[in-house]
Amino acid sequence: MSAFLTLTEREIVRFYRQRSRVIGAFLTPLLFWFVIGAGIGSSFDGGVTTDPAIHIDYLRWFYPGVLVMIVLFTAIFSTISVIDDRREGFLQSVLAAPISRLTVAGGKLAGGSILALAQAALFLLLAPIGHVPLSLTGSLAALGALAVLALALTGLGFFIAWLMESTQGFHAIMNLVLLPLWMLSGSAFPIDGAAGWLRTVMMANPVTYGVALVRRLLDPEAAAATVGLPGIGISWVVTIAFAVVMITAASLVTMRRGKIAP
């Protein structure tokens, strides 16, 4: 237990000592919120919903999507440390310690998820800027959903990072896989407004259900007005299943012995 906790703690301390990563994981989504919110928002003239009786501001509607982006970015930036650890040599001393490799993966995932959740909680404080009406229970439930999503995404990041030789390779994968995962999740535009084939892709994307879940828990009014948003039951099921699959994948990949450069 002390090994798991110490690895988790180290993950968190290390992240906050690298200022560029803290800034990248928090300010980038913030910038997205304002720039895209102001830019694209004006093209959703009467709000995002199809019901003319209800008007939801784009900035407000976009907010849960940005929360998910923060979780995604933090999860990803924290798991890059796997590659750094291997290059700097820290990983080999952890792998040679009398602990199981599951503990190594567990410490990373727990550390990355706690970081992601902390950044998301911080972002919740900015909700009034977008006129997002927050309730205490809604916020707590949304943080719970984000925690599950954070585990899934750190699991995914860890899985990719473990197989990568360099951080450059990781960034390439990130642009190719992880960003589309977010963009095609109903975070920035509603699923209902997308073309047929794109809608199919979005419905197959597990992150879509995480976004729907956060939307429904955090801002039920805006969620109810969003046509085509997955229901809360299916969203919980898919998000939890996504986390279970990714944690399993991350655990299994660490079992590949002999895979430690240089």
Add this chain to the structure above:
Amino acid sequence: MPDAVSIESISHRYGDRVALDHIDLTVEIGTMFGLLGPNGGGKTTLFRLMATLLPPQSGRITIFGHDVATESRAVRRRLGIVFQNPGLDPFLTVHENLLHQGRLYGVTGKRLRGRIDEMMAAFDLGDRSRQRVRELSGGFKRRVELARAFLSDPDFLLLDEPTTGLDPGARREFWKMIERRRVARPELTLLLTTHLLDEADRCDRLALLDAGHIKAVDTPEGLKSRVGGDVVTLTAREPERLLADVQERFDPKASLTEGEIRLEHVNGHDLASQLATAFAGQIDSVRIARPTLDDVFIRMTGRRLEDVAS
């Protein structure tokens, strides 16, 4: 008393390349054992097998009677490792690194704090405890690395090219500290990989490892005595021509290694003066020396161990 390490018929390949070919070795408790060989000779593979970082493909390694393949946890508990690239987190302080390391080995609380203080003192880390590792010099990083390896009070210390990249002063410091630990704990067993002669000379026993094979195992003195007497080395403008003449008139076993002609002789001084007289115009320099481990290596493999530059 069982051996600290017992290696039986270990072979290892990377694809088609054979890194280790049926290696057998034993290391006695309380000794310092050296694996001497050029880079790419198989030292690091053997090191990683012993460190439980690489699973054996064939053969068996036991450490204090525990099989590295099936009882890696028991092996790791008794092992301290000094990696060639430090296994430290550069963003954490010296103290934080030691704290995490201790907990990974199950040392916690008051006992851990006591151990850290002890190690900080043992390796003269004094007031560096709040400094981040990335800000330390190479020599200090090595000391933290040593403190890290000794933190869990290992019975067996594995060192991979431990002083590579250190300046001569830091190198001397390093060995002074290792010697101090050995005096403090006589039953401590050490095994190091190295391609440096002065490091190899410090070992109680040495194995010469080249191209996946063990060429010889002996004490450094025992290995040197295998070279007959003195070593005479000649340099010349046309070494090939001189070699042919020397072989014809003096010693058919004279050899040419990296531009230098080498001869072994019981009485180097006599031979040197005879050579100098016989080839007065052709020889640039004559050197007479007691054999070094490099000479042993040349004799066993036909190649030099150290680059001339290092």
